[in-house]
Amino acid sequence: MKSAFLSRSTAAAFCAVAVAATTMLGSSASAAPNNSPSTPVEFPAADGQLMSYVVNAKSSNGSKTQDVLKAITAAGGVAVQQWPEIGVVIAQSQSAGFRTNVLKQGKSSVESVGATRTATVAEGTPEGIATPWQQSPQRQAKKLANADLLYGDATFDGTALDPREAEKWDQVQIKADQAHQLTDGSRDVLVGVLDSGIDPTHPDLVANIDVANSVNCANAGRPDSSPGGWFPTTSSHGTHVAGIIGAARNGVGIVGVAPNVRMASVKVVNDDGYIYPEYAICGFMWAGMKGMDITNNSYFIDPVEFWCDDQPDQAAVRTAVERAVKWSTDKGVVHAAAAGNASYDLANKTTDSDSPNDGTTIERQIGNQCKDIPTELDGVVTVSSTDQAGKLSSFSNRGLNVIDVAAPGSRILSTLPNNKYGLLSGTSMASPQVAGVLALMKSEHPGWKPKQLVSELRKQAEDHLCMPSATPTGSACVGKLRDNSYYGEGIVDALAAVM
Known part of the structure; x- marks a missing residue:
């Protein structure tokens, strides 16, 4: 839906x-x-499934951002976008254990990590970002009726x-x-x-x-x-x-x-x-x-x-x-x-x-x-x-x-x-x-x-x-x-x- x-x-x-x-x-x-x-809502991830995450640094002033980036890489992910102004990094990974691993790798720098959706990332990884997995294709845009109709x-x-x-x-x-x-x-x-x-x-x-x-x-x-x-x-x-x-x-x-x-x-x-x-x-x-x-x-x-x-x-x-x-x-x-x-x-x-x-x-x-x-x-x-x-x-x-x-x-x-x-x-x-x-x-x-x-x-x-x-x-x-x-x-x- x-x-x-x-x-x-x-x-x-x-x-x-x-x-x-x-x-x-x-x-x-x-x-x-x-x-x-x-009631819990599952945000599942399977190996080989491209998922998106927010990774929050323990400091919101940007001082921990570089350490968070290292933790993301070590956990098998890539940084799609970093916002050092607030200590937030948007990451993607195809590893089912990414959440657990990024907390382990970044125990001194990562405050929390959370999946942003329950579905596979349809748009793939933006161009120009080197990934350890094959780049997902861009999804074909759907043509839907205008909202007025x-x-x-x-x-x-x-x-x-x-x-x-x-x-x-x-x-x-x-x-x-x-x-x-x-x-x-x-x-x-x-x-x-x-x-x-x-x-x-x-x-x-x-x-x-x-x-x-x-x-x-x-x-x-x-x-x-x-x-x-x-x-x-x-x-x-x-x-x-x-x-x-x-x-x-x-x-x-x-x-x-x-x-x-x-x-x-x-x-x-x-x-x-x-x-x-x-x-x-x-x-x-x-x-x-x-x-x-x-x-x-x-x-x-x-x-x-x-x-x-x-x-x-x-x-x-x-x-x-x-x-x-x-x-x-x-x-x-x-x-x-x-x-x-x-x-x-x-x-x-x-x-x-x-x-x-x-x-x-x-x-x-x-x-x-x-x-x-x-x-x-x-x-x-x-x-x-x-x-x-x-x-x-x-x-x-x-x-x-x-x-x-x-x-x-x-x-x-x-x-x-x-x-x-x-x-x-x-x-x-x-x-x-x-x-x-x-x-x-x-x-x-x-x-x-x-x-x-x-x-x-x-x-x-x-x-x-x-x-x-x-x-x-x-x-x-x-x-x-x-x-x-x-x-x-x-x-x-x-x-x-x-x-």
């Missing part, structure tokens, strides 16, 4: 959906959080020159239409769209794409800035997200929340729709290295929906991703992320029936020590979805003290590849609304750092009482007017962001 961008268990994915929510897996009741141990929503002829701002009810809800009377944002602000690629020829996007800072991270986690590498291949998801953030004001089609800011395409999705940890780590690190101001993350990291710190492989991956997020935040990047579409209470986790999604799924018990990443990581703005009536979207995840803010995500009109427009639904559509508001805020307050930007975003959000929702029975909203499980601090306010 595909990952967050395609079918997977569609209602459980972060991306666009146009189906009813599945049965709720967790209650919104104010019971004590579940901290019970999680996949989800049954309408598409439109994008050749018409008539503006379609009147159809953007979502911008009215967050007061972006009023904010635009004051500013469209600054060209000095750069938003990283960590997604499936952006169509570089779309008339509403071409003027705002920062080609020089765009990159493909889906090459086994090694950044590839070659021409065309960051273009969309099998998914229209990233192009739709980009239009919500920054479709240009040019008399064509629609206008984004921040139509004058620049956007970089940071491709973190492979041709089969998976967002593996090494791809996301690359994306976060690239954002920090290139001086981006905001990133949008409308996905969860595969192959498990919840990464549990009581299991070695999952804990090692969480450590590596957390280091990348923290490092880029320290560099000045604010991260907005989709809360997810499983109609799930993230504050009261109980079960997960969709993991691992690149192999045989199991029904497993989980607790609150398991995190949906990156959305539940410290410092990341977690965004739930609202519909046109201001209610929590039927598919949206929720969670008291988990959701930061809410934004429109139901049937949102935006750009699609090949000069088209379409309606998609999901917290994937809500998160870029928030990224756009953050971009407007950063435009008006260029000196503000991530902590202040997030604090003001939450403070300025419009308080919202819990409204009846189409979510399944038992999903009652809990909390106060100012902070509740549906809306967090409230619906994001673009006008307040630029005042």
